Amino acid sequence: MGQRFSLSLRFRFFAVLGGLLIVAMIALGVISKWLIFPALQAEERTAVQRELDRAERSLILNQENLLAQARDWAHWDDTYRFIEGSNPRYTEVNFSQQMFEDMNYHLMAFFTLEGNIHFLAGLDPATGRYQTCVTAADHCAWMTPWVETMQSAIANQVDPTTLYIEQWPAMVAASQVLHTDESGPPNGWLFKVRALNNAWLERMADYTGLPISLQVTQNIAETPTRLTFLGNHVHASRQFPAFGTEQAVTVEIELNRAQYLANLTTFRYILLWTAGLMLLVIGMVLLLLERMVLKPLRQLTAFTQSASLQKDNGELTQRQDEIGILSRAFMEQLTCQHQLNAELLKMSTHDSLTELPNRRLFDQRLTCAVSQATEEDEPLAVMMLDIDHFKLYNDYYGHQKGDECLQQVATALHNVANQHDFLIARTGGEEFSALLPGVTPKAATEFANALIAAVDRLQLSHATSPVRAFVTISVGIGMLKDSETSLPSAVMGTADQALYLAKASGRHCVVLFKPPLASPSISKQNTPL
Numbered sequence: 001m002g003q004r005f006s007l008s009l010r011f012r013f014f015a016v017l018g019g020l021l022i023v024a025m026i027a028l029g030v031i032s033k034w035l036i037f038p039a040l041q042a043e044e045r046t047a048v049q050r051e052l053d054r055a056e057r058s059l060i061l062n063q064e065n066l067l068a069q070a071r072d073w074a075h076w077d078d079t080y081r082f083i084e085g086s087n088p089r090y091t092e093v094n095f096s097q098q099m100f101e102d103m104n105y106h107l108m109a110f111f112t113l114e115g116n117i118h119f120l121a122g123l124d125p126a127t128g129r130y131q132t133c134v135t136a137a138d139h140c141a142w143m144t145p146w147v148e149t150m151q152s153a154i155a156n157q158v159d160p161t162t163l164y165i166e167q168w169p170a171m172v173a174a175s176q177v178l179h180t181d182e183s184g185p186p187n188g189w190l191f192k193v194r195a196l197n198n199a200w201l202e203r204m205a206d207y208t209g210l211p212i213s214l215q216v217t218q219n220i221a222e223t224p225t226r227l228t229f230l231g232n233h234v235h236a237s238r239q240f241p242a243f244g245t246e247q248a249v250t251v252e253i254e255l256n257r258a259q260y261l262a263n264l265t266t267f268r269y270i271l272l273w274t275a276g277l278m279l280l281v282i283g284m285v286l287l288l289l290e291r292m293v294l295k296p297l298r299q300l301t302a303f304t305q306s307a308s309l310q311k312d313n314g315e316l317t318q319r320q321d322e323i324g325i326l327s328r329a330f331m332e333q334l335t336c337q338h339q340l341n342a343e344l345l346k347m348s349t350h351d352s353l354t355e356l357p358n359r360r361l362f363d364q365r366l367t368c369a370v371s372q373a374t375e376e377d378e379p380l381a382v383m384m385l386d387i388d389h390f391k392l393y394n395d396y397y398g399h400q401k402g403d404e405c406l407q408q409v410a411t412a413l414h415n416v417a418n419q420h421d422f423l424i425a426r427t428g429g430e431e432f433s434a435l436l437p438g439v440t441p442k443a444a445t446e447f448a449n450a451l452i453a454a455v456d457r458l459q460l461s462h463a464t465s466p467v468r469a470f471v472t473i474s475v476g477i478g479m480l481k482d483s484e485t486s487l488p489s490a491v492m493g494t495a496d497q498a499l500y501l502a503k504a505s506g507r508h509c510v511v512l513f514k515p516p517l518a519s520p521s522i523s524k525q526n527t528p529l
């Protein structure tokens with residue numbers, strides 16, 4: 001049973017489509033894990049990097065802007081003369097708290113070419129008050145570390161714009177002091193410092209639209225950019241090394257992952273729907289296969305297995321699809337087969353000329369009748385009939401007429417047999433046999449006479465017959481009880497002997513076999529009746 005199920009179409013369809021579904025699911029999973037999710041993450045990474053780049057560009061732009069302002073001041077005859085000491089009103093005219101605040105400067109330092117302080121001005125980080133000094137001491141002591149770093153930059157190679165970290169992070173721009181037409185020789189250095197404080201951050205946030213914050217980090221990382229994904233937000237940072245230290249200014253932005261999470265949710269929905277749809281489609285295909293193919297096939301199998309055509313309830317043959325066509329074709333074939341079988345059966349059991357049962361059928365019935373009569377101790381009569389001088393008939397009228405004569409005689413005999421409910425068969429050329437179960441010798445004799453009379457009534461001319469001018473028959477009757485043995489052949493032998501006697505006695509008569517006839521000599525008792 002199990003093996004038959006595993007070989008069935010239903011199982012194979014289930015197995016193939018189920019397998020297909022599993023493969024598709026695995027493929028979806030693999031594609032999601034190795035292609036889609038990494039692609040979404042890469043896209044998010046790129047978007048965050050882009051935002052970091054934007055923050056960096058703003059920082060650089062701001063630095064370049066500061067540098068441009070430093071150069072503007074440094075390449076100016078007034079500044080040149082101020083360094084020379086021939087412009088006493090320079091500071092008074094150009095410097096004020098308002099100017100520092102407006103320009104977002106925190107310190108401006110003028111140096112000689114050798115790096116000696118010429119003039120310092122700045123906003124005290126503690127009080128926010130504007131101060132000017134010619135030395136970084138006393139009330140300008142907060143400037144000292146800045147001044148030392150700048151002097152170290154002058155002593156080495158001055159980077160025109162860079163980041164400094166001294167107490168707080170700042171961007172610094174430096175330029176040599178030249179004439180307004182940028183002719184030399186240079187006679188000093190001008191440094192401008194812009195603190196990267198909260199006010200600056202607020203301006204940057206306004207300018208970029210990004211929530212930028214700054215950190216001073218003590219170690220410079222190998223990779224300046226760092227992205228940390230935390231639930232629904234991402235923390236991105238990029239380091240910028242500060243001048244002359246191992247420290248760095250780290251620009252940080254905190255971004256919402258809403259876009260990524262929305263993409264992820266959308267994709268998960270798509271994934272879910274795709275899986276659901278696949279499941280639905282395969283389920284539908286299986287259902288349709290079951291209803292449209294497998295169930296009708298099973299019905300067709302049951303239908304073909306049933307022996308009788310009568311079992312067709314029309315459900316299959318009335319269908320208009322391929323199954324219906326197949327069923328109808330099968331039905332036609334089956335009907336044709338049945339007809340052929342019936343014809344073959346008739347051909348094998350009936351005589352084609354007279355349509356009476358033939359010897360084969362007669363012998364079968366005789367065997368059954370003999371055993372039944374023996375078992376039930378019932379009488380059984382058999383007859384052998386022969387057309388008298390049929391050779392002469394054939395010779396005179398021809399074979400064709402002989403056939404017609406045989407047919408007419410057969411019909412007459414059949415009608416009598418039918419009327420009295422016994423079997424008559426054509427068992428030889430012009431020889432017939434009858435089987436009469438439960439019939440006594442007396443009744444058998446009456447039936448035999450009825451048969452002779454029926455043939456007589458035909459009045460078929462037989463011009464050359466020495467018996468009558470028409471076709472006649474002779475009949476020999478044998479009874480089972482008078483037979484030596486219960487063998488069918490022995491019973492028929494008694495009838496044959498009786499017929500022989502009938503022929504010998506002048507024909508056109510009935511002879512009933514009597515037991516003494518069982519001996520080789522024919523008894524007188526077997527005289528024509």
Ligand SMILES: Nc1nc2c(ncn2[C@@H]2O[C@H](COP(=O)(O)OP(=O)(O)OP(=O)(O)O)[C@@H](O)[C@H]2O)c(=O)[nH]1
Nearest residue numbers: 386387388389390391392394399402403429430503
């Ligand atoms: N037309 C025709 N003749 C047949 C057929 N079968 C047998 N015969 C003929 O029947 C004749 C039988 O002849 P016989 O056996 O000598 O017997 P009979 O002439 O009838 O003589 P008795 O039986 O002694 O009266 C033969 O001539 C056969 O050719 C048949 O199917 N059609």
